[in-house]
Amino acid sequence: MTQLLEIRTKLIEIYQKTETYVVIAFKLLFYFLAFNALRKTIHYNARLSGFAVVLCLTVISAFLPPSITVAVMVFYIALQLYSASPLIAATVLVIALILFCFFLRFASSYGNAVIAMPLLMGMKIPYVLPICLGLFSTPITVIPVCVGVFAYYFLKGITANMITVEQVAAADNPFGFYISVLDSVVKNEAMLASMIVFSLVIVAVYIVRNIKMDYSFEISVAVGAGTSMIGFIIMMLRYDIGVGVFSVCLFSVISGLIAVAVNFIYRPLFYAGTEQVQFEDDYYYYYVKAVPKIKVAGSKINVRHVVTRRTSTMDEDFGDELDDVDSGLAFNSDNALSGAKGRVLAGEPDEDEDWDELSDMEYKAYRSTRASDRTNGLKTAKKPSSAVKESDGPVSARRSERRIVKGNTGSARQTAAERNGAAVRKNSAAGSDARGTQAAEAGRRPLGGAKHGSAADVRGASDKRNASKKHASSDRYSGGYARRSESSEDDF
Amino acid sequence: MVNTQKTRLMTKCAIYEKHAGKEDIYMSKYFKADYVRWNIVKTIIYVTIGYLALWGMYFLYNLNEYIEQAFMIDYKSYGMKMLGFYIALLAIYIGICWISYSAKYRRSRARLAKYYKVLGKINKLNEKDERLKDLEDY
Numbered sequence: 001m002t003q004l005l006e007i008r009t010k011l012i013e014i015y016q017k018t019e020t021y022v023v024i025a026f027k028l029l030f031y032f033l034a035f036n037a038l039r040k041t042i043h044y045n046a047r048l049s050g051f052a053v054v055l056c057l058t059v060i061s062a063f064l065p066p067s068i069t070v071a072v073m074v075f076y077i078a079l080q081l082y083s084a085s086p087l088i089a090a091t092v093l094v095i096a097l098i099l100f101c102f103f104l105r106f107a108s109s110y111g112n113a114v115i116a117m118p119l120l121m122g123m124k125i126p127y128v129l130p131i132c133l134g135l136f137s138t139p140i141t142v143i144p145v146c147v148g149v150f151a152y153y154f155l156k157g158i159t160a161n162m163i164t165v166e167q168v169a170a171a172d173n174p175f176g177f178y179i180s181v182l183d184s185v186v187k188n189e190a191m192l193a194s195m196i197v198f199s200l201v202i203v204a205v206y207i208v209r210n211i212k213m214d215y216s217f218e219i220s221v222a223v224g225a226g227t228s229m230i231g232f233i234i235m236m237l238r239y240d241i242g243v244g245v246f247s248v249c250l251f252s253v254i255s256g257l258i259a260v261a262v263n264f265i266y267r268p269l270f271y272a273g274t275e276q277v278q279f280e281d282d283y284y285y286y287y288v289k290a291v292p293k294i295k296v297a298g299s300k301i302n303v304r305h306v307v308t309r310r311t312s313t314m315d316e317d318f319g320d321e322l323d324d325v326d327s328g329l330a331f332n333s334d335n336a337l338s339g340a341k342g343r344v345l346a347g348e349p350d351e352d353e354d355w356d357e358l359s360d361m362e363y364k365a366y367r368s369t370r371a372s373d374r375t376n377g378l379k380t381a382k383k384p385s386s387a388v389k390e391s392d393g394p395v396s397a398r399r400s401e402r403r404i405v406k407g408n409t410g411s412a413r414q415t416a417a418e419r420n421g422a423a424v425r426k427n428s429a430a431g432s433d434a435r436g437t438q439a440a441e442a443g444r445r446p447l448g449g450a451k452h453g454s455a456a457d458v459r460g461a462s463d464k465r466n467a468s469k470k471h472a473s474s475d476r477y478s479g480g481y482a483r484r485s486e487s488s489e490d491d492f
Numbered sequence: 493m494v495n496t497q498k499t500r501l502m503t504k505c506a507i508y509e510k511h512a513g514k515e516d517i518y519m520s521k522y523f524k525a526d527y528v529r530w531n532i533v534k535t536i537i538y539v540t541i542g543y544l545a546l547w548g549m550y551f552l553y554n555l556n557e558y559i560e561q562a563f564m565i566d567y568k569s570y571g572m573k574m575l576g577f578y579i580a581l582l583a584i585y586i587g588i589c590w591i592s593y594s595a596k597y598r599r600s601r602a603r604l605a606k607y608y609k610v611l612g613k614i615n616k617l618n619e620k621d622e623r624l625k626d627l628e629d630y
Contacts, residue, residue: 091549094545094548094549095549097541097545098542098545098546098549100542101538101539101541101542101545102538102539105538106592175552175555175556178552178553179553182549182553
């Protein structure tokens with residue numbers, strides 16, 4: 001389960017990073033499948049049935065609102081049919097107008113459901129859509145689903161009656177096709193039965209998922225799958241709907257599983273941790289049931305090498321790296337230069353970023369001097385130099401506290417280093433001149449304490465919010481990481 | 493320096509404005525009764541268009557029958573029947589619209605109240621920032 005949750009978290013992270021492109025890619029794929037299915041079903045006009053036209057329409061539709069895309073599809077169908085029979089093309093437009101006036105204008109935002117329904121019915125797996133709509137939406141989605149079912153049977157009726165353009169052109173009575181196409185819809189009891197079953201599925205799933213009980217979402221999916229299974233089996237006994245009992249059962253179960261998977265990604269709930277509380281105010285007595293959502297951060301380990309002041313040689317640094325590799329820690333390739341960088345930065349402190357190197361007392365003293373100078377019209381006091389910092393006791397102590405390993409913790413707030421046996425670089429000399437370094441496995445060592453000097457800081461993702469303002473300046477210097485010892489204290 | 497609290501509130505507001513806020517702000521221009529009435533008028537127009545289109549299709553569908561029985565049809569009763577259907581359909585739609593648009597307006601007002609509350613908070617934070625800025629300048 002934890003692994004699944006981690007995969008979910010990773011998927012969400014990936015989606016969040018690439019949301020714009022993923023959404024467009026899905027839209028392109030979806031509309032391409034829809035237009036391609038239309039092209040294969042109704043191909044009375046050779047030009048409009050070309051692959052390039054379909055591709056153009058797909059790209060245009062991907063950037064249009066769903067309701068407009070539905071209109072584009074209607075016009076595409078009408079233009080295709082115009083080559084065969086202008087009367088049928090006009091009929092399509094009039095039917096679309098009627099559907100819009102009576103139904104679709106109340107559910108104009110569900111245009112994608114209208115497109116998806118005939119597409120899925122063509123693939124013989126329409127059961128998943130009503131379940132998902134019942135699970136995540138409202139019963140108003142009955143309208144687009146029924147319109148989608150109507151569109152499927154209407155197109156089926158057209159293709160069944162108007163086989164070729166030549167056949168239509170050769171016919172004496174153009175009204176004959178009009179009547180037979182409408183008959184295929186008006187007298188189609190299977191269509192009505194499908195609409196009823198899908199509507200029942202949506203309403204049943206919606207009602208069950210709103211019942212105040214544990215696992216209501218999962219139960220509602222099972223109810224939806226069961227309803228569609230029973231409904232279509234009953235339909236099969238009466239009408240020829242072109243599918244067998246086995247396929248109905250199989251695809252209903254698969255649809256249910258897909259809906260459960262979607263629900264798991266959308267809202268994983270931890271029913272074991274349900275809280276039921278009662279309280280009152282002046283107007284009401286409240287019975288509250290709160291089900292926590294499961295949130296697991298992905299096991300992401302980043303080790304950030306922080307500048308340290310060292311006198312060690314390059315060879316020693318490379319030795320440290322080898323230790324890191326042995327202990328399974330990913331390391332930065334320019335780690336070997338960290339000692340040199342440290343010396344440079346420490347020797348030439350940046351105007352804005354070296355305040356973390358100062359003790360609080362020093363900082364306050366500097367601020368007060370600067371303020372008094374300002375009021376007296378004097379030049380700003382000079383910032384204490386790094387040489388002063390080095391010899392200062394509190395600075396050393398503060399530096400020695402900094403133990404930096406960045407990681408992303410699991411639900412139990414276990415550090416990434418503890419879980420993965422990552423190594424923490426530590427400075428053996430605490431605020432003194434000795435600056436030998438060595439690597440050690442963080443999971444086997446105590447992480448707090450001021451005894452050790454540091455090169456890395458361990459921090460969980462949840463600790464971000466706990467990083468205190470007090471250490472904001474030191475965060476800047478150390479690459480934006482808070483000290484673990486403090487942040488873990490703020491956790492509940 | 494970026495005020496995180498203010499940023500968070502402003503983001504909330506921006507998300508609301510992008511989605512439901514658009515319609516809610518538009519709806520706030522109307523009183524409830526006016527809004528419901530205006531939508532009922534629109535519904536009447538749509539239902540009329542839809543009904544005429546439907547009747548046209550039905551007429552074409554039964555064209556042969558009408559031609560054959562052109563002199564036997566009681567046009568008055570036929571017209572009354574069509575009108576009766578139209579009025580019944582209109583009554584159903586008006587009822588549904590009245591209920592649904594009233595509920596929609598109520599929900600919108602509740603959302604808008606929350607939105608204004610957040611705007612008030614942002615305003616307070618702005619004032620606080622300005623005061624601090626003045627103090628620093630002083």
